[in-house]
Amino acid sequence: MAERLLMKGNEVIAEAAIRAGCRHYFGYPITPQTEIAHYMAKKMPEIGGTFIQAESEVAAINMVYGAAGAGARAMTSSSSPGISLKQEGLSYMACAELPAVIVNIMRCGPGLGGIMAAQADYFQAVKGGGHGDYHLVVLAPNSVQELYELTVEAFNIADRYRVVAMILGDGMLGQMMEAVQFKDSEDIRKCDKGWATTGTGLERPHNVITSIDTVPERLEAVNNRLQARYRDIAANETRVEAINCEGADIIITAFGTVSRIIKNVIADAEKEGVRVGLIRPITLWPFPSQAIRDYSAGAKAVLSVELNAGQMVEDVMIALAGAKPVYFLGRTGGMAPTQLEIVGKIKDILGRAS
Amino acid sequence: MAGVKFYIDLCKGCRLCTTACPKGIVAIDAETLNSKGFHPATVRREDMGKCIGCAFCATICPDCAIEVER
Amino acid sequence: MKTVFKKPHALTDTPFHYCPGCTHGIIHRLVAEALDELGLEGDAIGVAPVGCAYNNYEYFNCDVQQAAHGRAPAVATGIKRVHPGKIVFTYQGDGDLAAIGTAEIVHAAARGERITTVFVNNAIYGMTSGQMAPTTLLGQVTSTSPTGRKPELHGYPINICEMLATLDAPVYIERVASNSVKNINSAKRAIKKAFEIQRAGLGYTIVEVLSTCPTNWGMSPIESMKWLEENMIKRYPLGVFRDRTAEAKASAAAGAGVGAGNGAGAEAGAAGGASAAAVAGNGAGAEAARAGQEARNG
Numbered sequence: 001m002a003e004r005l006l007m008k009g010n011e012v013i014a015e016a017a018i019r020a021g022c023r024h025y026f027g028y029p030i031t032p033q034t035e036i037a038h039y040m041a042k043k044m045p046e047i048g049g050t051f052i053q054a055e056s057e058v059a060a061i062n063m064v065y066g067a068a069g070a071g072a073r074a075m076t077s078s079s080s081p082g083i084s085l086k087q088e089g090l091s092y093m094a095c096a097e098l099p100a101v102i103v104n105i106m107r108c109g110p111g112l113g114g115i116m117a118a119q120a121d122y123f124q125a126v127k128g129g130g131h132g133d134y135h136l137v138v139l140a141p142n143s144v145q146e147l148y149e150l151t152v153e154a155f156n157i158a159d160r161y162r163v164v165a166m167i168l169g170d171g172m173l174g175q176m177m178e179a180v181q182f183k184d185s186e187d188i189r190k191c192d193k194g195w196a197t198t199g200t201g202l203e204r205p206h207n208v209i210t211s212i213d214t215v216p217e218r219l220e221a222v223n224n225r226l227q228a229r230y231r232d233i234a235a236n237e238t239r240v241e242a243i244n245c246e247g248a249d250i251i252i253t254a255f256g257t258v259s260r261i262i263k264n265v266i267a268d269a270e271k272e273g274v275r276v277g278l279i280r281p282i283t284l285w286p287f288p289s290q291a292i293r294d295y296s297a298g299a300k301a302v303l304s305v306e307l308n309a310g311q312m313v314e315d316v317m318i319a320l321a322g323a324k325p326v327y328f329l330g331r332t333g334g335m336a337p338t339q340l341e342i343v344g345k346i347k348d349i350l351g352r353a354s
Numbered sequence: 355m356a357g358v359k360f361y362i363d364l365c366k367g368c369r370l371c372t373t374a375c376p377k378g379i380v381a382i383d384a385e386t387l388n389s390k391g392f393h394p395a396t397v398r399r400e401d402m403g404k405c406i407g408c409a410f411c412a413t414i415c416p417d418c419a420i421e422v423e424r
Numbered sequence: 425m426k427t428v429f430k431k432p433h434a435l436t437d438t439p440f441h442y443c444p445g446c447t448h449g450i451i452h453r454l455v456a457e458a459l460d461e462l463g464l465e466g467d468a469i470g471v472a473p474v475g476c477a478y479n480n481y482e483y484f485n486c487d488v489q490q491a492a493h494g495r496a497p498a499v500a501t502g503i504k505r506v507h508p509g510k511i512v513f514t515y516q517g518d519g520d521l522a523a524i525g526t527a528e529i530v531h532a533a534a535r536g537e538r539i540t541t542v543f544v545n546n547a548i549y550g551m552t553s554g555q556m557a558p559t560t561l562l563g564q565v566t567s568t569s570p571t572g573r574k575p576e577l578h579g580y581p582i583n584i585c586e587m588l589a590t591l592d593a594p595v596y597i598e599r600v601a602s603n604s605v606k607n608i609n610s611a612k613r614a615i616k617k618a619f620e621i622q623r624a625g626l627g628y629t630i631v632e633v634l635s636t637c638p639t640n641w642g643m644s645p646i647e648s649m650k651w652l653e654e655n656m657i658k659r660y661p662l663g664v665f666r667d668r669t670a671e672a673k674a675s676a677a678a679g680a681g682v683g684a685g686n687g688a689g690a691e692a693g694a695a696g697g698a699s700a701a702a703v704a705g706n707g708a709g710a711e712a713a714r715a716g717q718e719a720r721n722g
Contacts, residue, residue: 024506059531062491065489065491065492065498066504069502070469070506072506197503198469212478368638422428423428424428
């Protein structure tokens with residue numbers, strides 16, 4: 001049994017990537033995720049891997065483009081403003097069907113914002129922050145253990161579907177230290193990358209990685225292929241956790257760190273005779289719409305609690321299509337809602353509902 | 355003996371080859387139109403004997419439209 | 425009789441889409457001839473720009489990745505680090521390299537990436553129909569300098585070779601031209617030399633090729649060749665701005681360690697890609713985790 005270690009979230013992400021076979025990391029300093037780069041700067045040279053601190057996040061994502069196109073497992077990480085700079089690169093990678101992992105340890109915004117935790121990049125992550133119709137697979141861990149497990153899984157998903165998979169954490173997750181139970185060996189699911197640019201060796205026709213086709217019929221065919229793949233991913237890779245939803249008076253939807261506050265809210269509310277259920281999307285894209293419909297069927301209302309001004313709540317409303325009243329409670333600027341505040345909101349909602 | 359071969363349909367009539375030939379035998383064939391609607395460059399059969407196979411025309415051709423033998 | 429000149433194997437049979445008299449076609453051929461003569465087509469991986477040559481993957485027989493505007497040097501960096509034994513080259517125009525991609529070219533060169541850049545400078549944006557580029561000459565009329573480029577409005581042209589020659593890492597920097605048989609032949613020698621230096625793993629190489637744009641210059645192909653000779657070469661003098669091949673060979677031969685020996689300078693950055701024999705398996709991971717913890721405690 002591999003060890004159980006007390007480690008910082010950001011370092012666990014880097015360790016997980018290495019364990020998943022990532023040998024090429026391209027980063028850039030930005031709080032609160034820079035420990036990922038520190039860890040990679042130390043480790044990659046020791047194992048014959050590549051660590052580059054690029055000149056910008058734009059350059060870093062394009063280095064990932066090149067390395068992924070050359071057939072390697074590659075990764076970059078950043079925090080909110082840096083992730084904004086990478087959006088063009090992500091759109092190119094989506095169209096060129098390049099597998100890679102990108103990590104966003106969110107900080108509060110907009111603009112330079114602050115360095116505290118936030119969840120205000122939800123739309124950017126799940127609706128596609130770059131141009132064109134595309135999706136990243138967006139995984140939202142809520143613990144350091146999940147940072148480890150989902151980062152390894154992100155590489156498998158990326159390779160299997162030739163998509164970019166994003167780990168969407170926040171400053172708290174990246175900076176907190178928790179125990180991590182590593183596995184003896186990782187479940188690395190390699191895929192044939194015959195499409196990669198490895199040099200023809202004069203033995204095969206050349207491979208081309210490109211995202212442009214000026215012939216509309218052909219570019220539409222590319223788009224149709226991507227959309228079919230996204231449907232496939234939605235069918236196979238949707239992940240969600242549901243807690244205490246059976247017979248719940250009210251369902252709370254929350255992801256990442258906020259979901260841990262809600263677990264305490266459930267206990268508090270129970271004392272006051274209110275049964276609160278939690279639905280925690282683990283994949284923010286594909287969004288667990290069916291689970292939200294199913295688990296909230298018996299509840300009077302749904303409340304989405306987020307560290308932003310109201311983003312995932314829209315997808316909850318879309319999923320429910322009016323079947324339930326949907327409420328929202330959010331804090332911004334790096335603030336987090338207290339249990340008291342949330343329980344108060346629940347009583348207010350249920351008061352109105354009864 | 356040397357000689358040049360023109361791939362008529364690759365030529366875009368840019369005339370650069372006509373400036374490079376040290377023997378002045380490369381010229382535009384105004385009687386012919388290629389598939390792109392250009393008058394292609396050529397060396398008249400009677401001038402081919404003057405060709406020294408220096409490949410200047412081919413070197414400056416932007417479209418790999420000229421092959422040279424020597 | 426023997427064929428002494430024909431289309432190189434490293435070029436596909438697809439006819440070029442370039443305008444009549446555009447020197448892109450010549451430069452593509454020179455790159456392909458260099459790959460042929462050095463036997464490198466099978467090992468080459470090209471990176472295409474955004475600009476007229478965006479689809480040069482239709483013309484090169486080697487593997488090619490098409491990069492976002494200006495980002496080819498970063499894409500090439502990623503490729504080279506994955507395949508240090510392959511020949512990686514970027515083919516970029518002046519809008520791609522000297523405008524939006526300035527940071528990428530400067531830093532790829534400063535890191536001493538073992539890649540080759542073929543930089544096609546025609547002093548204008550061709551694909552988007554004739555806008556001013558950072559390399560547009562003073563007084564030159566373009567669609568975005570309609571009364572001629574003026575320093576007080578548009579600043580001054582950028583001499584990329586001279587700028588990169590201030591960096592320690594680059595091993596070979598030369599500017600050539602494509603407007604005459606003589607210049608084309610010396611351009612080919614420069615490109616071939618750059619690939620040879622890369623093959624020897626000595627460091628970063630770039631060849632800037634002055635080029636024409638008859639369509640957007642509003643001249644005939646023949647007039648364009650003359651205009652290049654009389655105007656561009658004055659602003660962008662031809663020549664070698666850096667050649668540290670000998671020093672780089674010496675320090676590489678002295679076994680100054682993998683990744684070191686990137687041209688002169690004692691503290692030559694360990695910028696080259698370590699021979700990335702990826703360490704398989706996860707044993708490395710476990711004790712790395714422990715080390716991670718010690719590192720963090722340290």
